Amino acid sequence: xxxxxxxxxxxxxxxDEDKCIGCGLCKIVCPHCVFEIYNGKAQLQDKDSxxxxxxxxxxxSPRALSVKQGVGCAAAFINGWISGxxxxxxxxAKS
Numbered sequence: 001x002x003x004x005x006x007x008x009x010x011x012x013x014x015x016d017e018d019k020c021i022g023c024g025l026c027k028i029v030c031p032h033c034v035f036e037i038y039n040g041k042a043q044l045q046d047k048d049s050x051x052x053x054x055x056x057x058x059x060x061s062p063r064a065l066s067v068k069q070g071v072g073c074a075a076a077f078i079n080g081w082i083s084g085x086x087x088x089x090x091x092x093a094k095s
C-alpha cells in the first residue's frame with residue numbers, strides 16, 4: 001500500500017491516551033491507517049499520514065482525540081470531489 005503523507009509534523013491531530021478506552025473506532029474510520037491499538041489503547045502509528053478529515057475525533061466518545069478538521073488539503077480535495085472540480089487549497093496559492 002502506498003503511504004500518503006501530509007506535511008511532516010504539522011497535523012493538528014492529538015491523542016490523550018489517558019482518556020482513551022481502546023474501543024478501536026479511530027482505527028476503523030481512519031482512511032490513512034494513522035492508528036493502532038496496543039495494550040488496550042489507541043496509539044498514533046503514523047501521525048504524518050493524517051489528512052485532518054476529522055473522522056476519528058467525531059467517532060471518539062470519550063473525546064480522547066482532537067483534530068482541526070477542514071484546515072488542510074484534505075478539505076480541498078473533499079470539497080473538489082463533491083463539487084466535481086479540482087482541489088483548491090491555499091497552501092499552493094501565490095501571495
